[in-house]
Amino acid sequence: MDCWSRGYDSEQGFWIDRIPIPPFRSFYRNRQQPVCMAQMSPEIMEAFRSCRIFPLATASGNGEPNVAPMGAVYPRDNETIWIGNQFMKTTISNVMENPRACLYVWGPGVRGCYKIKGDVRIETEGKNYETMRREVAKVKPGLFCRSLLVMKVTEIYECLPGDHAGDRLA
Numbered sequence: 001m002d003c004w005s006r007g008y009d010s011e012q013g014f015w016i017d018r019i020p021i022p023p024f025r026s027f028y029r030n031r032q033q034p035v036c037m038a039q040m041s042p043e044i045m046e047a048f049r050s051c052r053i054f055p056l057a058t059a060s061g062n063g064e065p066n067v068a069p070m071g072a073v074y075p076r077d078n079e080t081i082w083i084g085n086q087f088m089k090t091t092i093s094n095v096m097e098n099p100r101a102c103l104y105v106w107g108p109g110v111r112g113c114y115k116i117k118g119d120v121r122i123e124t125e126g127k128n129y130e131t132m133r134r135e136v137a138k139v140k141p142g143l144f145c146r147s148l149l150v151m152k153v154t155e156i157y158e159c160l161p162g163d164h165a166g167d168r169l170a
């Protein structure tokens, strides 16, 4: 499948409408299954429990970046994170075009800082979605969970400054 995006043509020195999207991006867009999984350690699970807000970064199919704060973020097991879509606009359209996302886990008083990347699946029905819908309504009565983003963790990186900054942990 040919994939195109708007981009800068460095040979001609101006922006053009159709440049090929690098193969890895169309690969991510079309793949059904995660390539690999990474497991969150007990320290990372603890950091999750101590955080209240998680910046969630996504990108459109042609690479336009976006970040949005998310509160309804729950690790379900050490390789799965659930995120509730109550108000997403750009985030949800990005994930539909490009099912990858990146969260960072840090907050005041939280030990450790982590960048977590993963593959995202959107669910709008079924057992998982119903559970999330109930949990969101319980935390904030009247709030409606439009869909559930199931993020399967593929990579985890160290974010603390120091010798190991940016190192891949899993």
Ligand SMILES: Cc1cc2nc3c(=O)[nH]c(=O)nc-3n(C[C@H](O)[C@H](O)[C@H](O)COP(=O)(O)O)c2cc1C
Pocket (backbone or CB within 6 Å): 053, 066, 067, 068, 069, 070, 071, 072, 073, 084, 085, 086, 087, 088, 089, 090, 091, 092
């Ligand atoms: C503290 C805070 C927590 C939020 N939590 C969520 C959330 O859990 N789910 C959600 O869909 N929107 C949440 N929002 C709202 C989105 O971040 C916001 O509506 C954003 O505009 C959607 O961005 P997008 O268009 O880039 O997707 C939250 C906003 C704030 C300020």
